[in-house]
Amino acid sequence: MRYFASIREWTGLKEEELDLPDGITAETLKDTVQARHRKLDLQEGGILVAINGGFVEPTRVIKQGDEVAFFPPVSGG
Amino acid sequence: MIRMIRDDFSLDEELKLLKKPSVGGIVTFIGTVRAESEGERVDRMEIELYPEMAEKQLEAIREEAIKRFCAEDIRIVHRYGDLRVGDNIVLVAVSANHRAEAFDACRYVIDELKKRVPIWKKEYTSSGAHWVEVGRTE
Numbered sequence: 001m002r003y004f005a006s007i008r009e010w011t012g013l014k015e016e017e018l019d020l021p022d023g024i025t026a027e028t029l030k031d032t033v034q035a036r037h038r039k040l041d042l043q044e045g046g047i048l049v050a051i052n053g054g055f056v057e058p059t060r061v062i063k064q065g066d067e068v069a070f071f072p073p074v075s076g077g
Numbered sequence: 078m079i080r081m082i083r084d085d086f087s088l089d090e091e092l093k094l095l096k097k098p099s100v101g102g103i104v105t106f107i108g109t110v111r112a113e114s115e116g117e118r119v120d121r122m123e124i125e126l127y128p129e130m131a132e133k134q135l136e137a138i139r140e141e142a143i144k145r146f147c148a149e150d151i152r153i154v155h156r157y158g159d160l161r162v163g164d165n166i167v168l169v170a171v172s173a174n175h176r177a178e179a180f181d182a183c184r185y186v187i188d189e190l191k192k193r194v195p196i197w198k199k200e201y202t203s204s205g206a207h208w209v210e211v212g213r214t215e
Contacts, residue, residue: 004127005197006208050195053130069127069195073211076126076155076196077108077167077187 001033004071007047011037020062026051027058033070048073078150079135081128083158085165091152095172100149104179106187108167110160114209117202124157124166127195131155138189146182148173153186155196166198 002015011033020029026049034047050069051060062068078094080086088105095103110122139151154168169186173179190196198209 002127004195005125005199008125050127050130053133055193069130071127071195072197072208074191074193074195075198075209075211076124076131076194077191 001029002067002069004069006072007070010039024062025058026056026060026062026068029062029068030058030070046073047071078152079132079139080152080154081126081131082154082156085156086154086168088168091154091168091170095150095152095170097149097172099174100172101174102176102179103170103172104176104183105171106167106169106183107165108187110162110164110166112162114200114202117200117204119162120201120203121162122160122164122166122201123199124155124160125197125199126155126157130195134194135190138186138194141189142171142182142185146173146178146185148178148182151182151186153190155190155194157196 001018003011003013008014030047030049047070049056051062051066092103110119112119135153139153142148142151149172152170156166160166169183171179171183173182199206200209
């Protein structure tokens with residue numbers, strides 16, 4: 001998993017590897033990451049999840065080898 | 078062409094690459110670092126991106142805009158790293174046969190970029206450092 005911007009600062013990590021149960025969804029993985037890193041503050045506008053460089057539905061199942069990224073709402077431009 | 082770079086871009090160079098006999102107009106948007114944000118003085122800005130995903134998203138937006146507005150070509154340049162007040166942040170340059178297509182495509186690209194490209198700004202202001210929140214970036 002890769003973390004960016006405020007999520008990277010809150011977790012103190014750019015990336016981390018986790019053994020995940022089969023069939024875990026993006027939404028459940030998000031809950032798992034939040035539970036691991038108590039400082040994650042959802043008041044700041046939420047956490048977005050992307051898999052392999054694309055936004056996904058919360059029900060998307062994580063597969064072996066997927067690159068999962070967590071980050072706050074974007075603010076480029 | 079999509080580029081994500083640390084150093085500044087040359088507008089002249091970018092425009093030169095868009096000029097072709099079939100092109101009747103070029104519209105550019107340049108986003109720059111403002112000296113003030115929410116009533117606070119901005120000293121500098123840091124831009125972080127998720128390069129692989131940003132490239133994918135920008136490429137998709139570029140292709141959508143070319144198709145939808147019949148633009149001839151679009152060049153998008155976004156900077157990252159440390160920026161000072163007045164520095165260029167982003168360039169969207171669109172060439173088309175006629176001005177309407179160029180204006181519409183340029184507007185579309187910058188609006189979509191702000192919605193779905195994984196890039197984040199951190200402002201260092203008189204009251205401290207904070208990540209720019211959504212809806213405050215217009």
